[in-house]
Amino acid sequence: MQKKKIILWTLLSVVILFCIYTIGGSFYLINFALLPSEKDNVEKVTHKNDSIYSFMKPWTDSLNKVKAIHDTTIINSEGLKLNGYYIKSTKPTRKTAILIHGYKDCAYTMMPIAYIYSHELGYNVLLPDLQYHGKSDGKAVTMGWKDRKDILLWAKLANTLFGNNTEIVVHGISMGGATTMMVSGEKLPPYIKCFVDDCGYTSVWDEFNYEIKEMFGLPAFPLMYSSSALCKLLYGWSFGEASALHQVAKCKLPMLFIHGSADDYVPTRMVYPLYKAKPQPKEIWIVQGAPHAKSFQLNQKAYINKVAQFTGKYIK
Template sequence: MHKEKNKFKRILWIVLTLLVLTLTGSTLYLQWYALEAGGNERGKNLETSYAFMYEHYPFLSHWVDSLQRANALRDTFILSEDGARLHALYLYADTLTAHTAVAVHGYTDNAVRMLHIAYLYNHDLHYNVLLPDLRFAGQSEGDHIQMGWKDRLDVLRWMEVANELFAPKGSQTRMVVHGISMGAATTVCVSGEPQPPFVNCFVEDCGYTSVWDEYAGELKNQFGLPAFPLLHLASWATRLRYGWDFREASPLEQVKKCRLPMLFIHGTEDTFVPTWMGDSLYAAKTGIKEIWHVEGATHADSYLKYAKEYTEIVKSFVERYNIPKDMNNLPSQ
């Protein structure tokens, strides 16, 4: 009887040890997979990023080439408060203007992969444009993808830089912040913070409600796994290692604090960031808001499918709301 009891204890100890090792390994893999993305080769490779954009948006090739020949597409770097070196592309409008757009890229992307939105604002609407590389992407430093949460603080700094670059002498810019996918989530997170006086409106295209919701959905879709316990453990490990967690990173909570107009864009066939997330963000936003459900569009391809309509809808929105606040006489909704 005593030997059988000891045998049972050994087996239980082995099982528990294997369970702990399995959960630890799975947690670390999930964190690596989601936040480090294999070193984010896609987001750091500028050559393949340009090739991708020219393949999907052929009109960009001639435009970018003309900008580069004129030295009009420029680089700028800043140091963050924690010492990270951050990079952005920027370009001036073809005429002197205060109108400015800050365009924020998505998950495992970089500034180059927002050149189609730069084209919309700079070529079509004659805006100044700044395109930041978020951390761990493009030419910006960093050790992980921040999923838009801590990125909001960097983007707020980039907004100040854009105002310094583009403001006509003695005045301020008239700024819109426009993000796609994770960049949309970043934009929504930015919108919940106190805003500089030169920011007038936001455009979010297919952003998620929270990092927790997005990862829970992908765990189920890609791996057939429930959120518990891996997501709980990975969130806890992210808190220990990087100082934030998946529930804290909530565009849904941030949008409730937004007091400026916002345009929501979401494809009706988006399964990566499901359409219901865009609807939830829209419902949570108080005040002035508009939404465009893009029929048949999947994730982050609304402009690709409907460039003319996309441009017209964004143009109509910013013409109404990207004006100095002391001139705003906006109806409440």
Template structure:
């Protein structure tokens, strides 16, 4: 081999090693469950509604567990309705959150006479897992939670509500084969795809283009977590959905950009409504106007679960 050829091969090997190192770093940064410095700290001041919801949640929940198809022990909180009206809301939390964070959302549905199930996503809260699935493997977990709810209460009608990554999770779930008693979905500030969201974050946080780091890290995710980021496509899943969905997004969202709202809204084939919360940042639609948020949800779900 010529000297020039050896130099070229050496350069290629250095590039591959460098990309591999960068990809593993970004994998740890985005996919491994751990404290994330880039996440905005929540306000230490809690609203009266949130304090009341947390007290109610702490006093009334029980714990459910299932085993995922790939052997993880998954945990959830369950809050039974005061009187059994055969209605159940399953609520999905966001990235690096946990089910216990969702007490105020749970209270909305409980006050409407619903049983409420709040799963901890894999790698979050009390559920096992060493990676974040961004909604893709979690959609299969939600099929199991739905099956478990139906085993406990065969006559129930189900609505799924998710926020941020939880919203992407329920939108991805909407494209799966679901039992007829799953009646509707409420998604709050979910992303159009994992590739879109992480490409956006790569630009926002590091001012780097998507290529080549996104495909490299996606390959590493496939090796270490079992899925490519390109598989986790919310829009493709929504195109298979025919059930009703309410889409919520704050127009000042700079974490899951507001521009993604129209992408997901137009993708679904089912009946749909849009609720834009003016001035709200990411996952702040409820805290911005709790009364109107509850009103919008109530009006929407009562059309499909009277």
């Protein structure tokens, strides 16, 4: 009898410890991933851009001199006030780019890409802060999943700001790339014409699973499952449903996939199933030697030419 009690209490202790580990670990993972304490702001990003790209300070100074960068806001379906910036082309044009930043970044992170579209290609540009980033409201980071609906609202605003016959390319980097792909699987308005994904992940599940192995050496079970369920309970979405892979499979519009061959943050291997799942028309460019989100920084002329060539087929 005494031996049975010891076994029972041992088993019970193991179960209790497992539950504590799972619940505590889930809250830690959710807070770590979706409520980051450090996020970029305009001042920090502007300084970083100026130090990396020689063209940035003269260009942004010229824009600021004539007050060409405008603030704007929208209210989304959840009542969140979302911030954005826009730059109108100096010449009348229907061409518009919506540029989507990455994880813990802000809209100004995409200013070097705005330079391509605005300065080089003569587009109007709209740069939104995603939920819980920059000056936008938000309960937590949504990793692009809830943001996909917001981007459709931003596109509607762009069509009003820049003329009712605007033609839009949506271009995102990293989490912004995943957001771009998630948008692509929705029912789209006629003014969205094509997409550019730069180093986006296949799904939030795949990306988080990869990261907890890389950062903490942990397997998917049980934390990925319990954390995904907790995310669903707290924020209304799960890691598995937030799938760029499933969304691109529904996309009939053109998409350019860009990914660095040396990406070890969103591993390069993720781009291949995304490209395979996407119906035609589509293009892929693997940038040799480029780490995560560095394809433009390290290959500026080639990147500009690739984007110009691709978008030029679908936006006139």
